[in-house]
Amino acid sequence: MRAQIIGTGSFVPPKVVTNDDLAKIVDTSDEWIRTRTGIRERRVTDENTAASDLAFLAAEKALKASGLDPNDLELILVATCSPDTLFPSVGCILQDRLGAKHAAAFDVSAACSGFNFALSAAAAYIEAGKYKNVLVVGADTLTKYLDWTDRNTCVLFGDGAGAVVLKATDEERGVLSSFISSRGEGGKYLVMPGGGSRDPEEKMGRFIRMDGKEVFKFAVKALEDSILKVLALANISLAEVDLFIPHQANIRIIDHVTKKFNLPEEKVYVNLMRYGNTSAASVPLALDEAVAENKVKKDSLIVLSGFGAGLTYGANVVRW
Ligand code: COA
Numbered sequence: 010m011r012a013q014i015i016g017t018g019s020f021v022p023p024k025v026v027t028n029d030d031l032a033k034i035v036d037t038s039d040e041w042i043r044t045r046t047g048i049r050e051r052r053v054t055d056e057n058t059a060a061s062d063l064a065f066l067a068a069e070k071a072l073k074a075s076g077l078d079p080n081d082l083e084l085i086l087v088a089t090c091s092p093d094t095l096f097p098s099v100g101c102i103l104q105d106r107l108g109a110k111h112a113a114a115f116d117v118s119a120a121c122s123g124f125n126f127a128l129s130a131a132a133a134y135i136e137a138g139k140y141k142n143v144l145v146v147g148a149d150t151l152t153k154y155l156d157w158t159d160r161n162t163c164v165l166f167g168d169g170a171g172a173v174v175l176k177a178t179d180e181e182r183g184v185l186s187s188f189i190s191s192r193g194e195g196g197k198y199l200v201m202p203g204g205g206s207r208d209p210e211e212k213m214g215r216f217i218r219m220d221g222k223e224v225f226k227f228a229v230k231a232l233e234d235s236i237l238k239v240l241a242l243a244n245i246s247l248a249e250v251d252l253f254i255p256h257q258a259n260i261r262i263i264d265h266v267t268k269k270f271n272l273p274e275e276k277v278y279v280n281l282m283r284y285g286n287t288s289a290a291s292v293p294l295a296l297d298e299a300v301a302e303n304k305v306k307k308d309s310l311i312v313l314s315g316f317g318a319g320l321t322y323g324a325n326v327v328r329w
Contacts, residue, residue, distance in 0.1 A: 018070025047260025051167025088123025121317025129187030171293025
């Protein structure tokens with residue numbers, strides 16, 4: 010059995026914040042942000058919107074595209090590191106809002122790698138014959154955890170959600186291989202210190218703290234390694250891949266890998282200029298846009314890859 014992607018969907022909040030908008034509140038410029046990251050603007054949720062609201066709207070679209078009814082779902086996995094509450098999970102909130110009465114639901118915590126981790130887990134359930142219809146969502150609202158006076162972090166992130174519906178198939182398509190890996194020793198380089206059981210009163214702050222240079226070094230290597238390892242697992246060469254959809258964090262990280270592997274630019278999907286780093290949403294949001302732009306067709310071979318806090322990294326090879 011393989012886990013075939015039979016529907017995709019995404020949602021971003023309507024409010025656009027441009028680099029020029031940020032330059033009004035912190036010592037930065039459109040030129041600096043564009044040349045160092047590739048980002049031009051990002052979407053930001055309002056105070057009444059939480060991760061599950063974005064997840065719900067993306068999931069509804071993916072379900073509609075798939076033709077499945079919420080009652081068909083047996084499992085809902087939500088990758089998020091900005092859940093509405095510590096509990097219940099976003100998965101359970103989403104299950105209720107969708108009316109997916111027969112689905113088990115839980116969250117996957119692997120930050121920006123979360124979607125690739127959740128997709129690999131969902132595929133493993135399907136391959137093992139445990140479930141046939143699974144919803145996987147990546148949803149994050151990291152702008153709620155930004156220190157808007159810290160120019161090192163506040164320019165990088167945006168909010169959004171993306172979703173896929175998976176169905177068991179006996180055809181040789183869907184998720185062909187998955188690779189996930191963790192480097193806990195590097196956890197200190199990208200941290201949300203407050204709000205957990207170590208610091209429930211958030212004395213350490215509830216803002217993202219990052220060593221950008223260390224994360225950059227890790228990210229370049231992680232992207233390279235995850236792509237090579239997941240392709241080796243599927244016995245597929247770089248040249249056979251039709252589209253690479255890397256985590257949308259920084260154009261310089263993506264460019265590094267594009268050059269290193271000598272990939273044609275049109276084979277590497279990039280939308281970070283419009284959204285910034287949307288964390289767990291980044292890969293499924295990019296996938297949904299690539300599908301809408303007809304860049305993914307029947308039989309296309311695609312590689313989804315990501316890296317993030319933990320530190321974590323992972324990838325999936327998918328035949329459409
Ligand atoms: N605007 C203007 N100047 C800025 C700035 C901003 N938004 N952010 C940092 N700077 C300054 C720094 O303070 C530094 O000034 P200094 O030399 O006077 O100290 C200078 O620009 C260069 O900073 P540096 O950290 O060397 O820049 P960089 O080229 O490494 O780019 C990042 C910084 C954050 C863009 C880059 O390190 C990065 O993308 N890292 C990975 C982050 C990431 O992807 N995180 C999420 C992973 S899922």
